[in-house]
Amino acid sequence: MSISTPQTWEEFTEGIWRQNPVFVMVLGMCPVLAVSVSAINALSMGLATLFVLVCSCGLVSLLRHTIPREVRIAVYIVIIATFVTAVDYAIQAISLALYEALGAFIQLIVVNCIILGRAEAHAAKNPPLPAMINAAGMGVGFSIGLFALGAVREILGAGTLFGIGLFGAGFQPWVIMVLPPGGFFVLGAWLLVFAGWARRRKSGEVTQHV
Amino acid sequence: MSESAFQIFVNTLLANNLVLAMFLGLCPFLGVSGKLDTAFPMGLATTFVMLVASLCAYGLNLLLSAFHLEFLRLISYIVIIASAVQLVEMVLKKYSPALFRALGIYLPLITTNCAVLGVALFQTSREYNFIQSVVFAVGGGAGFTLALVLMASVRERLQLSNVPELALGTALSLMLAGILSLSFMGFAGLGG
Numbered sequence: 254m255s256i257s258t259p260q261t262w263e264e265f266t267e268g269i270w271r272q273n274p275v276f277v278m279v280l281g282m283c284p285v286l287a288v289s290v291s292a293i294n295a296l297s298m299g300l301a302t303l304f305v306l307v308c309s310c311g312l313v314s315l316l317r318h319t320i321p322r323e324v325r326i327a328v329y330i331v332i333i334a335t336f337v338t339a340v341d342y343a344i345q346a347i348s349l350a351l352y353e354a355l356g357a358f359i360q361l362i363v364v365n366c367i368i369l370g371r372a373e374a375h376a377a378k379n380p381p382l383p384a385m386i387n388a389a390g391m392g393v394g395f396s397i398g399l400f401a402l403g404a405v406r407e408i409l410g411a412g413t414l415f416g417i418g419l420f421g422a423g424f425q426p427w428v429i430m431v432l433p434p435g436g437f438f439v440l441g442a443w444l445l446v447f448a449g450w451a452r453r454r455k456s457g458e459v460t461q462h463v
Numbered sequence: 464m465s466e467s468a469f470q471i472f473v474n475t476l477l478a479n480n481l482v483l484a485m486f487l488g489l490c491p492f493l494g495v496s497g498k499l500d501t502a503f504p505m506g507l508a509t510t511f512v513m514l515v516a517s518l519c520a521y522g523l524n525l526l527l528s529a530f531h532l533e534f535l536r537l538i539s540y541i542v543i544i545a546s547a548v549q550l551v552e553m554v555l556k557k558y559s560p561a562l563f564r565a566l567g568i569y570l571p572l573i574t575t576n577c578a579v580l581g582v583a584l585f586q587t588s589r590e591y592n593f594i595q596s597v598v599f600a601v602g603g604g605a606g607f608t609l610a611l612v613l614m615a616s617v618r619e620r621l622q623l624s625n626v627p628e629l630a631l632g633t634a635l636s637l638m639l640a641g642i643l644s645l646s647f648m649g650f651a652g653l654g655g
Contacts, residue, residue, distance in 0.1 A: 326574075338538065360537050364580050437641030441637035
């Protein structure tokens with residue numbers, strides 16, 4: 254594959270919009286729902302996943318001719334687990350409060366389907382640079398999705414954004430939104446919004462042609 | 464830890480249900496819950512993998528702690544789980560090829576089921592002893608199966624009803640999961 258600028262850009266934006274892992278492919282839902290209680294948690298989880306995604310896709314792509322086909326999944330998992338361990342210790346060193354808030358979900362990045370899916374579907378077939386760009390796009394898309402969910406849940410459930418109060422003292426927090434059911438409801442609502450938007454655009458195109 | 468085995472079982476089965484309260488294992492939960500016939504065996508297979516993984520993880524953790532190699536924990540757990548899944552896959556292929564085909568891609572994907580790894584990681588971080596670990600794994604697996612079967616039953620009923628076209632698919636499943644999760648919150652505090 255030759256690397257031309259428009260194509261590289263397309264590789265990058267594909268993960269952000271057309272194949273957004275959260276809203277379009279609905280992959281890696283477990284951390285999405287569990288961690289998106291507040292905007293800051295969601296954003297840091299997104300960044301941690303982004304880092305693991307880019308590093309492991311780069312390494313998988315570098316080793317793509319050396320890894321035997323039969324054991325490739327096991328090799329990918331070990332590569333991913335290595336980077337996750339590194340991120341796990343890094344977060345512990347940077348912010349203990351954040352580490353405790355995210356809990357086991359940092360280690361559970363290992364089993365995030367997005368990463369394994371990217372390694373198998375893209376990184377194993379492409380040279381390192383496009384693979385890493387594609388992975389970065391996916392990671393950014395994932396972070397945006399997480400942030401969208403986390404922000405809505407924090408605003409509705411606690412009346413704050415990044416810990417800053419938005420509505421003043423009269424606001425009655427909608428507590429259910431930061432509890433587990435709220436995660437399902439908000440994600441479902443986002444998917445509905447996107448489905449409605451896609452349909453409206455499609456019908457708009459049709460009327461234009463007519 | 465002073466939790467009794469019974470408390471752990473009830474807690475992981477209902478109050479802290481892995482799927483509906485802890486958000487673990489959502490991929491198969493949304494993917495395989497279309498039909499009751501596949502949901503139940505999938506739950507059983509996952510429970511079995513969970514139990515094997517939990518037993519191995521317990522022994523391995525003792526070994527790693529003895530040699531001060533805790534940073535290898537994650538990597539070795541995931542390798543154990545992958546091997547356990549391989550084992551289940553071979554057994555199913557030999558004894559029940561029909562079921563093997565029905566589960567399809569979701570069988571090898573048990574490896575990346577966060578519920579399995581989650582059980583292994585939680586039992587380590589909560590410092591459960593051997594009996595507690597086994598009960599935790601079985602309770603977690605039973606809770607996963609319960610959630611999967613409930614979801615599959617509701618979705619089978621929904622196929623007969625008139626749903627807005629816009630909401631069909633994942634959005635509908637998520638709303639359903641939210642309602643299930645809401646009702647499971649009623650079990651809070653049951654395990655003491």
